[in-house]
Amino acid sequence: MRGFERRDGMAVALLDEEERLVVARIVADVALLLGAESFGRDGASEADPASDIDDPFAHLRGLEESIREPSDPAILRLLPNAAPTDREVAAEFRRLTDGELRAIKTRRLRRIWDQLSTGDDEWVVPADAALETAAALTDVRLVLSSRLGLVTDDDADRLHAEIDLASHALATDDDNMLSVDPERVWLGMLYQALTWLQDTLVEFVAEQE
Amino acid sequence: MDIERQSQHEGSVATVLDDVWVTIVWNDPVNLMSYVTQVFQTYFNLPREVAARHMREVHVNGRSVLSSGPREKMEVDVQAMHSYGLWATLQRSGE
Numbered sequence: 028m029r030g031f032e033r034r035d036g037m038a039v040a041l042l043d044e045e046e047r048l049v050v051a052r053i054v055a056d057v058a059l060l061l062g063a064e065s066f067g068r069d070g071a072s073e074a075d076p077a078s079d080i081d082d083p084f085a086h087l088r089g090l091e092e093s094i095r096e097p098s099d100p101a102i103l104r105l106l107p108n109a110a111p112t113d114r115e116v117a118a119e120f121r122r123l124t125d126g127e128l129r130a131i132k133t134r135r136l137r138r139i140w141d142q143l144s145t146g147d148d149e150w151v152v153p154a155d156a157a158l159e160t161a162a163a164l165t166d167v168r169l170v171l172s173s174r175l176g177l178v179t180d181d182d183a184d185r186l187h188a189e190i191d192l193a194s195h196a197l198a199t200d201d202d203n204m205l206s207v208d209p210e211r212v213w214l215g216m217l218y219q220a221l222t223w224l225q226d227t228l229v230e231f232v233a234e235q236e
Numbered sequence: 237m238d239i240e241r242q243s244q245h246e247g248s249v250a251t252v253l254d255d256v257w258v259t260i261v262w263n264d265p266v267n268l269m270s271y272v273t274q275v276f277q278t279y280f281n282l283p284r285e286v287a288a289r290h291m292r293e294v295h296v297n298g299r300s301v302l303s304s305g306p307r308e309k310m311e312v313d314v315q316a317m318h319s320y321g322l323w324a325t326l327q328r329s330g331e
Contacts, residue, residue, distance in 0.1 A: 105321070107323050109318070110326055111325060120314065123311065128318055132319065158275070161271060162275075165267060165271065166321050168321075172266045180263075225268065226268055226271075229268060229274055230270065233274055
């Protein structure tokens with residue numbers, strides 16, 4: 028994997044086939060959480076139908092109806108409470124914005140999925156889509172962080188330490204590796220990789236100014 | 237929409253003017269400082285250093301007030317922040 032670099036005014040990263048599949052898959056999964064239809068013909072449709080997906084058709088119903096707050100904490104991170112101390116203001120905000128926010132976020136995720144599905148190792152992001160692509164990467168990282176239980180800055184620091192430990196154990200065949208939850212390490216490494224990719228993309232945007 | 241509030245405040249210009257709302261952005265452990273700065277700079281059209289000051293305020297104090305005005309405008313700003321994955325809230329100024 029190579030982070031985003033500027034080329035002909037566009038941001039270009041390099042991801043091998045496996046990396047592209049992993050990123051495309053998580054992007055499609057987040058879109059599913061937001062109530063979008065499955066992006067791909069494969070992979071994304073494997074989502075557990077019993078999983079806690081909020082009413083995917085909520086945004087299609089009349090705007091008069093109030094919309095419940097998402098019960099899945101990951102979705103709540105994507106569509107947070109806009110007025111925690113005022114139920115009426117929060118409900119009104121959700122009623123006005125929920126559908127549009129889901130649509131905006133889904134569209135940005137879909138664009139990444141398309142860009143990663145060209146069969147090419149290069150992930151090319153046009154300059155005018157760079158910040159929106161960084162926003163979509165934030166959404167993916169918000170979902171991962173929720174699954175990883177990152178609530179405070181300290182939690183994030185601890186995760187980095189855990190992964191360092193796990194990588195070290197992996198490299199040295201240390202038996203301590205057994206004490207680390209492999210799924211957590213895998214999600215954590217994906218989180219870190221996306222953080223790094225986003226950072227290089229934001230750097231590209233900042234240089235544009 | 238706010239007929240009740242308007243009629244309540246009718247004739248009292250000072251009170252109407254006082255009905256100022258604010259957009260607050262809160263700290264979270266996910267968003268990168270460079271990204272938060274860039275979003276503030278782009279969306280609120282702030283000079284780089286002002287955007288960075290708000291970002292540091294979020295990071296250090298846990299929150300920063302990014303805009304103020306009528307409730308409807310704050311709803312637009314908060315929605316934009318949510319579209320960028322930042323946790324923003326709106327409330328009456330001074331609450």
